[in-house]
Structure formats: structure tokens, C-alpha cells
């Protein structure tokens with residue numbers, strides 16, 4: 001890729017003051033010969049957050065022949081404490097910016113005749129990575145409480161973005177992200193990879209085309225918390241020297257350090273995550289929204305059905321998920337805690353169920369049903385990371401654009417709010433506000449610790 005073309009694109013973005021409409025921003029990358037590994041067609045990327053999933057994402061992008069990973073960023077230098085909860089000692093890999101840098105440099109070294117490669121920078125502060133003019137796209141795989149700030153800043157810096165689910169910590173954050181992506185003409189992929197599964201797409205097409213009659217109900221379940229909470233009388237621990245704890249907390253309130261607060265287990269802290277409702281719900285509810293044709297809207301009612309939260313301790317997210325949501329077309333979605341993940345579509349004339357990694361159909365003939373040329377066909381993508389890179393080049397919409405990711409994550413947030421207030425709430429998906437409940441509306445946003453803001 002020509003560095004000049006990258007700079008001119010950034011300069012253009014700045015000059016335009018951000019008032020850009022999606023199709024008019026052309027990435028420097030499309031100026032090259034798409035589909036080859038010539039430098040002119042290469043997409044340069046930075047990976048922000050290289051823990052468990054971030055390292056997976058980074059490897060997936062490394063494996064794209066037309067991507068060059070040039071930078072990684074993590075507030076962890078190197079640690080294998082991501083597995084501290086395993087009783088018999090953690091034998092797993094090390095994660096963090098230095099292990100990630102080594103993965104990248106070893107990968108490219110194998111491809112050079114000299115067998116040597118040094119060309120991946122490792123940052124603690126993501127703002128330094130975003131400030132680089134030679135980076136086209138970023139992959140954000142930090143804990144959820146960082147997603148919104150990073151996405152909004154990356155969009156303003158003109159980077160295309162692959163960001164993990166659940167998109168946000170609040171509905172207001174998700175809306176701000178969608179707004180920034182639109183305003184700066186950014187290509188965006190949400191990390192809900194079932195949108196790139198042929199099987200899930202087929203099932204959604206069956207439902208959308210009425211093969212099970214009118215869709216009456218979608219049952220989703222989420223697994224229970226998979227890590228044990230520390231004792232109620234947990235004590236603060238010294239911050240390890242391999243961690244920049246202040247930058248880990250970022251926009252979240254300042255609290256004393258404990259190992260179980262951070263790596264992986266952030267999922268069970270309400271300041272960093274919506275618990276299993278958003279962590280796992282963001283996947284299943286996303287498919288439910290897809291099948292129901294409500295990807296860019298939401299339910300009209302949400303009701304607590306007996307959700308439970310811990311009374312004290314370090315883990316503060318929901319321990320028993322149980323809520324229902326009603327859509328304008330009459331479809332009822334339920335989400336509750338259960339050992340194994342289930343996704344079940346019930347129609348007036350049949351059902352389809354996903355459990356233990358396989359689909360069961362009633363009637364069985366649905367399995368071989370063919371979607372005709374004049375029926376509804378959904379967006380085709382069979383590889384989520386590849387789809388993102390292709391769209392960075394073509395500037396087309398991805399399989400899981402920001403509005404879609406925001407809307408499915410919002411349903412999870414609504415469920416958490418209803419379970420917290422132990423009530424039934426009416427929701428207006430057009431203006432994204434509860435009807436008649438100031439108390440619930442106040443829970444649609446949260447303040448951020450200075451200097452972080454949207």
C-alpha cells in the first residue's frame with residue numbers, strides 16, 4: 001500500500017470534519033490490485049487487546065494473505081495468569097503484547113528467506129497505535145467496558161474496525177458507536193461469527209421464508225458463570241508489574257486490584273460486562289434477531305422472569321438469567337440460564353432447535369429444503385475475518401455491521417435492566433427509550449471515569 005495514499009485518505013477525513021457519508025470514503029487499499037499480496041493491496045492492521053480471544057483474532061488476520069499485522073497493543077506485557085482459576089495450575093499459553101508480538105514476528109520470519117523478521121510494534125497505550133497513519137484497520141478485543149471509547153476514537157482516526165461482541169456496556173454506548181461509524185464512513189464488523197456460518201444462515205432463511213409457519217417463539221439459553229467467585233471477604237492484591245492497571249480500568253470506576261477482577265473474569269464484574277446475558281446472549285440473541293428480521297430494531301416489551309444477582313462479593317453480574325422480550329410481530333423471545341446452550345425456533349407449523357452443536361428439524365424434511373430464487377436470501381459470508389477484509393477493500397457492508405451488533409447487544413442490556421428492576425418494561429425501539437420509566441431510562445447510560453468519554 002502506498003503510504004501517501006493512506007495519508008491522503010486520513011487528511012481527507014480530517015478536512016471533511018467527519019461529515020462523511022458511507023459510500024464516499026474510499027480506502028487507500030482499494031486503489032491497489034485487490035486479491036493479490038502485492039504491497040499495494042495489503043491491509044495493514046493493529047490488534048488492540050491480545051488476551052484469549054484477541055490472540056485468536058490476530059492469528060485469523062495473520063492467516064489472510066493480504067493482511068499485514070504491524071502492531072499489537074495490550075496493557076499486559078506478558079502473563080499466563082489468564083487461567084488462574086484452574087485448580088491444578090495453568091499450563092496454558094502466555095498472552096499479552098510481547099507474546100503477541102512474538103507470534104506475529106515468528107509468523108512473518110518463516111516467510112522470509114533470511115528467516116528473520118522484526119516489524120511488529122507493541123504498545124501499552126492504544127492511542128499511539130491509532131495515531132499511526134500507516135494502519136488501515138484495527139481489531140478490538142478488549143473487555144467490554146473499553147469497546148465504545150476505542151471504537152469511537154478509532155473511527156475518528158479513520159480506521160476500519162473489527163470489534164468483539166458484546167458491542168457495548170450500555171445502550172447509549174452502542175448508539176454512540178453506530179453514530180461514529182456512520183459519521184466517519186468506517187467499515188465495521190461485530191465479532192458475532194455465527195453471521196458467517198452457512199448453517200445458521202440456512203436456518204434463518206428457513207424461518208424468514210415461513211418454513212415453520214409464523215414464528216411464535218425463540219428460546220435462547222446461556223450457560224451459568226463458568227468461574228468460581230472469590231470468597232466474600234476477598235482482599236485487595238498488589239498490582240502485578242506486568243499490568244498497567246489504570247489503563248485496564250480505563251473508563252470504569254477506580255477499585256482495588258484483584259486477580260479475579262481482570263483477565264477473562266471481567267465477565268462477572270458489572271463495571272466491565274453485562275455477565276452471561278451479554279457475553280453469551282449477544283451470540284444467540286443476534287441469531288434470533290436475524291431469523292426474526294428485526295436486526296436493526298428491537299422488542300417492544302421486556303420482562304423479568306426471575307433473574308438473580310449476587311448480594312455481595314467481587315462478582316456482581318447476574319447469576320441466574322431469566323427474562324422474556326416481546327416483538328411487534330408477536331414473537332416472544334426468552335433467555336435463561338441453563339447448563340448447555342440451546343437456540344430453538346418455534347413456529348405454527350414446525351420447529352428448529354440447535355443444541356450440543358447440532359440442529360434438529362421438525363418436520364425433518366426442513367433439513368433438505370431448498371430456498372427458491374424468489375425467496376428471501378440472507379447475506380452470504382462463510383468466514384467472518386475474511387468478510388471484514390473483503391469489505392475493507394470494497395467498502396461494502398459486512399456480515400455483522402455496527403447497527404446489527406448494537407441492536408442485538410441492546411436486547412441483552414434491556415434484559416439486564418428488567419431483571420435488575422424486577423419488572424416488565426415497555427420499550428420504543430425507534431427512539432431507544434423505555435416508555436414511562438425514568439428509572440429504567442437512567443440505566444441506558446453510565447458515566448465514565450475521567451479523562452475517558454464518548
Ligand SMILES: NC(=O)c1ccc[n+]([C@@H]2O[C@H](COP(=O)([O-])OP(=O)(O)OC[C@H]3O[C@@H](n4cnc5c(N)ncnc54)[C@H](O)[C@@H]3O)[C@@H](O)[C@H]2O)c1
Nearest residue numbers: 049051052053054074075076141142164165247248263264
Ligand atoms: N466472538 C467470540 O466468540 C468471543 C469469544 C471470547 C471472547 N470474546 C470477546 O472478546 C473480548 C475479550 O475477551 P477475552 O476472553 O479475550 O478476555 P481477556 O481478558 O483474555 O483479554 C482481554 C485483553 O484486553 C486487554 N486490555 C484491557 N484493557 C486494555 C487496554 N486499555 N488496551 C489494550 N488492551 C487492553 C487485557 O489486558 C487482556 O489481555 C470480550 O469482549 C469478549 O466478549 C468474543
